Structure formats: structure tokens, C-alpha cells
Amino acid sequence: MSSSAYFDAAAATPLHPAARQAMAAALDDGWADPGKLYSQARRARQLLDAARGAVAEVLGVREDEVSFTGNGTTAAHAAVRGGMAGRRHAGDVLVHSAIEHSAVLHAGARHTPVSVPVDRSGRLDPDAWHAAVRAPQVALAALISASHEVGTRQPVGEAAAACAQAGVPLYVDAAQSLGRALVPAGWSVLSGSARKWGGPPGVGVLVVRKGTAWQSPYPTAADGERGNEGSPGLPAVVAAAAALRAAAAEADREAARLSPLVERIRATVAATVPDVEVVGDPVDRLPHLVTFSCLYVDGEALLHALDRRGFAVSSGSSCTSATLRPSHVLEAMGVLSHGNVRVSLHRETTAEQVDQFLAELPDVVAQLRAEVGVAGP
């Protein structure tokens, strides 16, 4: 088995060919400072404007609502910090789902966070959300577009309507959806990460709709960049935009190809591995991501065993995290957190790779269980 079965697209996706091409061109033609007035600078400026325009078009927003940050985490931090600062007068409460990315939770920890629960499938409790955003002192509400750990889509449209009624801006962390699935309208602030849609690492995107009470946590630059701790390099931004445009154009086709593979994993794992819990919504989910937990198996040992066979996957088990705490997402859902595996597919994933993984997984799990003296039920 080759080491090419990379199944962690939710963390980082292999560079899209369109990004590689755009980056090479931008390195040749976009090295000058786009803020200057000579012809080399104008070429760089044109590339930057075109990149911003492409991202704005894909997201259906105005160009001046889009800015680029150093990565997805800084975009998420800026979204929360700017949203809280812009509504300081309203209060210090950040309402968020219990399954937000840790970048959002970390930024929110500086304020007064109120966590809204999810059900066992990982979907937001809409009534609890509605009540939470209507409470006094709420400055901002944050909802992930779809769970980065289990793939369950969130009711963004419904959550946005509740926020609009309450007069609270909604921030959507769309890192797992951009370039793969549409994000419902109604949000005020949105963030994403280029390496998750096939762009290069080191580019985040932040969108702040016109009229949103959002105040940059950084000194405001004259060039219109918002929420910016320093622009990423222009070639990387150009490559990120090219990848997003390409990924969005292919999104329906890729979803139609990957969704059945995810369904095959869900069904086969449940049928061939005893004592396994496949988690996340079986239908209303991202097209490329599936998660399951194997009883009695150490998540880190499972990851290493799969890696030795050439499969790269991720895990939300406590033994695989620096803090030795289980994933807050799996905890919020009340599902098994040990022996956890997240498989996330991308445009280079083949059905043969998935079948090979499914053929080898039962043995891997059985061996690990035998080592600890648990042979099944």
C-alpha cells in the first residue's frame, strides 16, 4: 500500500493545480509592493484586486467586504474580537454553539461566552439558540457552518433569522464549507481557511458585510484591509483565490462523487467493525467528511497503526491531543470519544483508496483490541 491515501482534507487539502499555476504566475508578476505607483506595483495591485474579486464573486459579496489574513485561525480570531469590540455598547456576551472550532472558543474566552448545546447528531438546538441570542448583553453570536469534526451541517439560515430578530450580528466559521458547499445567507461576518479548499497554507479569508458593527482589533490600514495583522504574501493570496474559484466550480461534481464514498464508509464500518459508533448526521452533512469511534481502542494507537499502513486520518480522542482532554465536540454530542477517527476526502481521493482502507480497518481494530484483551462484545 502506498503512502498516498491521505484522508485529512478537513485539516489541509493538497494544493489544487489551479493554485500552483496561479502562484507561479504571481511569483513572476506580483512580487512588487502593490501600494506603490510604478508599473510593477500596478501589476501586483491588479493581481490582488483580481484575487479579491474572485473570492467576492464566489462568496456573493462586495469586493471591499473581503480581506485576507495570515491563516484561518487569525481570521476567526479577528472575526470574534472585531465583532465583540464593535458591539461593546451592547454587552460582553458571545453566544456560540458548543461545537465551535477551538479558535473561536479561545477568542471568546476573553469575553463572556454562552454555549448553546447540540443534539446527539451534532446539530444545534434551535430553541436554545433563539433564547440565548435574545438574552440581554449579547454582542455577537458565532455558529460554525458545519461541524469540522463530525460533518453535521448547522441550521445557519434559521440561526441567522433568530439573530436578525434579536438585532445580534451572526459570525459564521465556514472553514469546512467554502469551496465545497453553499453557506446560507444571513450572516454578518464569515471566515475561512485557504488550505482547506485547496489553496496554499498561510491564507485566511475574513468577510465583514457592509453595515456590520465590527471594529478591527488591529490598527486600521489605509489600503482598506480589515482585521489584518499583516497581509499574507500576494502570490499566496492569488493562489488561494484561484483555488477557491476552481473548487467552487467543481463543488457539485465533487460532492456527487465524494458523498457516496462517505456513505460507503459509514455503512461498511458499521457492518464490519464490531462495537463502533458512526457519529454525525447521516444525511444532512458535509459531502467529504465522516467520523466514527471504536470502543476499547486507544485513538493514538489507532492513528499510528493506520499510518503504518499508509492511511493518514485525524482523531478527536483525548490521547491524541496535547491537553489529554477529549474533543469538546464529541463531548457536547455525548458520543464515545476514544478510538475516534475522522476521515475527510478531497479531489485526489479515489474509490480504490477508500475500499483499501475499508478492507484493512477491521483487522487493525481487531488487533488493537486483542492487545488489550477485549475481543468484542
Add this chain to the structure above:
Amino acid sequence: MKLPDAGTPQVLDCRGQRCPLPVIALAKRLPDVAVGTVLRVLADDPAADNDIRAWCRMRGHEFVGTPAPHTYDIRRTH
């Protein structure tokens, strides 16, 4: 030999063990207690609370409660 009181559950001490070890120990031990009786598991791993509850749900046993920190009562139901 003194038999434990009916109100005093048998205790499985898994303190200091990392998950999934407490759940493995629970799975191995529960068949030794009579159906209908409670086994008390002591476990201080941060994932123990979540995973013992999930194990009970998956295996169809009753999670009775947490009478004290790091203390989990499970009733064998079958």
C-alpha cells in the same frame, strides 16, 4: 469473609488510568456482578465521564449516576 452490604456497590478503582483503560476494565468486570446490581467505577481521566456514559448507552446497561466526583455507578441490566 464479610459480604458487602446490599447498599454498598462493588468498586472498580481505575484512578490514574487513561481512557480507554477505565472503559476496558468496566467491560471486563461487569459480567462478574449479578444482573441488577450496581458496579461503582472510580476514574479520574477527563474523558471517563463522557465515555462511561457512552459505553452504557452502546452496551445497553444503565448509567445510574455520579454520586461523587470521579465516581460512576453502573447497573448491569442483562
